[in-house]
Amino acid sequence: MRLALAERPHRIAPKFFYDAAGSALFDRICELPEYYPTRTELALLGRHAGEMAALIGPQADVVEFGAGSATKIRLLLSALDRPRRFVPIDISAEHLHAAARALQRDHPGLAVQPLAADFTKPFTLPAPAGPAGARRVGFFPGSSIGNFAHGEALTFLRQAAMLLRGGGLLVGVDLVKDPSVLHAAYNDAAGVTAAFNRNLLVRANHELGTDFDPAQFAHYAFYEPRLQRIEMHLVSRRAQTVRLAGEPFVLAEGETLHTENSHKFTVDGFRRLARQAGFEPGPVWCDERQHFSVHWLQA
Numbered sequence: 001m002r003l004a005l006a007e008r009p010h011r012i013a014p015k016f017f018y019d020a021a022g023s024a025l026f027d028r029i030c031e032l033p034e035y036y037p038t039r040t041e042l043a044l045l046g047r048h049a050g051e052m053a054a055l056i057g058p059q060a061d062v063v064e065f066g067a068g069s070a071t072k073i074r075l076l077l078s079a080l081d082r083p084r085r086f087v088p089i090d091i092s093a094e095h096l097h098a099a100a101r102a103l104q105r106d107h108p109g110l111a112v113q114p115l116a117a118d119f120t121k122p123f124t125l126p127a128p129a130g131p132a133g134a135r136r137v138g139f140f141p142g143s144s145i146g147n148f149a150h151g152e153a154l155t156f157l158r159q160a161a162m163l164l165r166g167g168g169l170l171v172g173v174d175l176v177k178d179p180s181v182l183h184a185a186y187n188d189a190a191g192v193t194a195a196f197n198r199n200l201l202v203r204a205n206h207e208l209g210t211d212f213d214p215a216q217f218a219h220y221a222f223y224e225p226r227l228q229r230i231e232m233h234l235v236s237r238r239a240q241t242v243r244l245a246g247e248p249f250v251l252a253e254g255e256t257l258h259t260e261n262s263h264k265f266t267v268d269g270f271r272r273l274a275r276q277a278g279f280e281p282g283p284v285w286c287d288e289r290q291h292f293s294v295h296w297l298q299a
């Protein structure tokens, strides 16, 4: 945060959104009428889980990147043939362990081994409880891949291709579309996305002792067509001074903290990126409106 306040333009990595309050707000975003990605992807998973399960094969070792509430994996798990193990990875430990406990209750025969980690950094998978050597399959839903910069997405996919060698990755990818649909999805009428954005400041106040007044920052999200991405910012409503450990940082009126990018892809553009990372792109499932896609990538 010190660096974010000291450097210009001010940037904060979106992974810091996900403390317990931020994860709960994100769950509410997923239910909003304007936020189409979650329900579109859930419908795709529901409709095509059988085809996906056939590609994944029996007795898979499933790793989910950024599992959150682990809702989507339930659709896949119920279609899979005797999955051996499920390793949900998430940065928000509290949220992750609650979700893992609920999943374990509903799938008593499955080895659920949650891993609280930042999957953008190197990590080691827990040793399997049962026999080793199962086909490893990654699940990365929600178009979280879009929150990475291009180079970070490529690095993540390269590491995933190595981790999943011999198996594959099932990944949800949000598509380029009418900007008005995108704009509405990140500027919901109920203001939940605004609260999610401002929660970063609330979190910094609790955890780092900054003295942000969240009401003095406006939520600002817009589609940047040249870069095919939604940008999310917090705009300083007036000239103000924020303190971190006694050190003052001056923000001018209109100056922004850039809190998130959410890149959108074309189907072909994403397949090119996956190939560049070492995957062999396979089948792709899209909804009728071409809003969202789920890709099977062979590792």
Ligand code: AVI
Pocket (backbone or CB within 6 Å): 029, 037, 142, 143, 144, 145, 146, 147, 185, 186, 193, 260, 261, 262
């Ligand atoms: C988690 N991620 C894919 C969401 C997105 O759409 O980029 C985060 C989000 N930010 C605002 N609304 C949702």
